[in-house]
Amino acid sequence: MNEPKRFYYGWIIAICSLVIMWITNGITLAGLTVFDEELLNFLGGEDGPDGLRGALKFRDTITLLGSGLLAPLAGALADRIGVRPLMVVGLILLSVANFLYSRITSMGDIYGIHTIIAMSLAGAGLVVNVMIVSKWFVKNRGLAVGLTVAGTSLGNAALPQLNAWLIGEFGWRMAFVYTAGIPLLLIPIVLFVMREKPEDMGLVAPGSESLGGGVSHTQLGMSYREALRTSNFWLLASIAMLTFYSILALLTNLFLHMREQGFEPQVAASGLTVLFLLGLVGKLTSGVLADLYGRKRVFVGTLAIMCVGAWLLISTSDATFWPAIVLLGGGWGGLYTLLQLLAAETFGVRDLGKILGTITVLDTFGGGLGPVLTGLMYDRFGSYTIPFTIIAVLVTVALVLATRFRVTSQG
Numbered sequence: 001m002n003e004p005k006r007f008y009y010g011w012i013i014a015i016c017s018l019v020i021m022w023i024t025n026g027i028t029l030a031g032l033t034v035f036d037e038e039l040l041n042f043l044g045g046e047d048g049p050d051g052l053r054g055a056l057k058f059r060d061t062i063t064l065l066g067s068g069l070l071a072p073l074a075g076a077l078a079d080r081i082g083v084r085p086l087m088v089v090g091l092i093l094l095s096v097a098n099f100l101y102s103r104i105t106s107m108g109d110i111y112g113i114h115t116i117i118a119m120s121l122a123g124a125g126l127v128v129n130v131m132i133v134s135k136w137f138v139k140n141r142g143l144a145v146g147l148t149v150a151g152t153s154l155g156n157a158a159l160p161q162l163n164a165w166l167i168g169e170f171g172w173r174m175a176f177v178y179t180a181g182i183p184l185l186l187i188p189i190v191l192f193v194m195r196e197k198p199e200d201m202g203l204v205a206p207g208s209e210s211l212g213g214g215v216s217h218t219q220l221g222m223s224y225r226e227a228l229r230t231s232n233f234w235l236l237a238s239i240a241m242l243t244f245y246s247i248l249a250l251l252t253n254l255f256l257h258m259r260e261q262g263f264e265p266q267v268a269a270s271g272l273t274v275l276f277l278l279g280l281v282g283k284l285t286s287g288v289l290a291d292l293y294g295r296k297r298v299f300v301g302t303l304a305i306m307c308v309g310a311w312l313l314i315s316t317s318d319a320t321f322w323p324a325i326v327l328l329g330g331g332w333g334g335l336y337t338l339l340q341l342l343a344a345e346t347f348g349v350r351d352l353g354k355i356l357g358t359i360t361v362l363d364t365f366g367g368g369l370g371p372v373l374t375g376l377m378y379d380r381f382g383s384y385t386i387p388f389t390i391i392a393v394l395v396t397v398a399l400v401l402a403t404r405f406r407v408t409s410q411g
Contacts, residue, residue, distance in 0.1 A: 002167050010133075018151035021155065023094075024091075024120065028117050031159025034272075054379045061368040063116060063118050066117075067120075068101050070119060074353075077353075078353045079351070083129075096180075097117045098183075101175055102173045102177045102180070124183075127360055131356065141291075144287075144294075154276075163269075198250070202365065205221075222351065229358075235407070238401055243394070245370040246394050247332045250374070260272045271325060278333060288395065295341065295342055296402075298339045299335070302338060309323070310328060310392040345408075
């Protein structure tokens with residue numbers, strides 16, 4: 001008589017990472033942009049908010065470049081001491097940063113807060129969550145990684161709506177006080193539910209038996225130096241850098257762009273919600289499709305979808321605006337999953353912390369430039385036409401590079 005299959009605890013790990021990504025990304029990205037109009041009006045004072053958009057968006061550059069530069073250190077620490085201690089520190093720092101936002105008096109205060117946010121994302125953001133989930137899965141890794149990074153879309157879809165309501169009910173300062181408590185609620189999950197790897201619970205990752213050799217799959221893969229010598233590493237890093245610039249340039253300016261188009265605040269917040277809900281669909285479906293039909297085919301396909309949306313965005317027609325948001329969101333969501341999945345499978349999990357950390361340095365360099373350069377170009381030209389055209393060109397280049405990627409597997 002066959003013994004019934006037991007539920008694999010790795011799915012609990014993936015869901016926990018989804019929730020952590022939900023909060024850390026939702027609070028620091030789309031959720032924060034809903035405060036922009038209030039912050040610009042406050043910082044502009046009697047002179048008004050004109051000319052301050054680029055200066056405000058520099059905060060996002062600090063966050064992204066800071067978290068990117070810290071990512072290799074965080075990855076190396078996670079390889080050495082484990083993921084969970086870093087997550088706890090990151091969540092505490094995120095709570096502190098949101099509370100300090102409620103007390104700002106100047107742009108300098110905002111820049112200091114975003115230095116703290118950068119540290120929080122290095123500890124509890126993308127790299128460490130993909131690391132821990134990759135250790136728990138060989139079979140179904142595409143679905144598990146897709147489920148994890150889906151948290152970014154859930155957070156970025158839900159937090160703008162929540163924050164818009166909090167601002168309307170309590171004012172922007174008290175809204176930050178309330179959001180400061182959210183990260184602290186996740187600490188018990190990290191301490192009492194999550195575990196570093198299957199062996200800690202006497203388990204074996206499904207699919208690792210096929211790797212053979214009697215060695216845990218967590219010990220397999222390229223060394224950090226070997227990975228740096230491959231063209232695949234630099235292709236992934238370049239594609240990530242170009243597309244991170246593009247999507248972060250868009251999402252950090254979309255609320256203000258829609259307000260200028262005449263949308264009410266709650267509807268403008270809904271634009272972010274649509275972008276990230278479609279991202280959620282893309283993340284979940286791309287992981288499943290990659291497991292079924294092949295990594296490269298889905299990888300190139302998600303970039304092609306994103307590329308079409310980017311070119312549609314340039315048009316000033318109302319008829320193309322929402323299709324552009326749908327395509328950009330869905331394409332980006334799928335690409336986001338594939339970037340993490342391809343890194344884990346191409347290089348293995350042996351030195352994955354260092355490898356993902358280094359890719360993150362490069363992609364956040366692009367991502368960090370996106371918001372501030374887009375804001376500065378708006379201040380210079382008075383519209384988003386030129387910065388949105390740059391987004392379309394960069395996504396097109398990324399699509400061409402993706403066709404050169406060679407899919408391999410290290411287990």
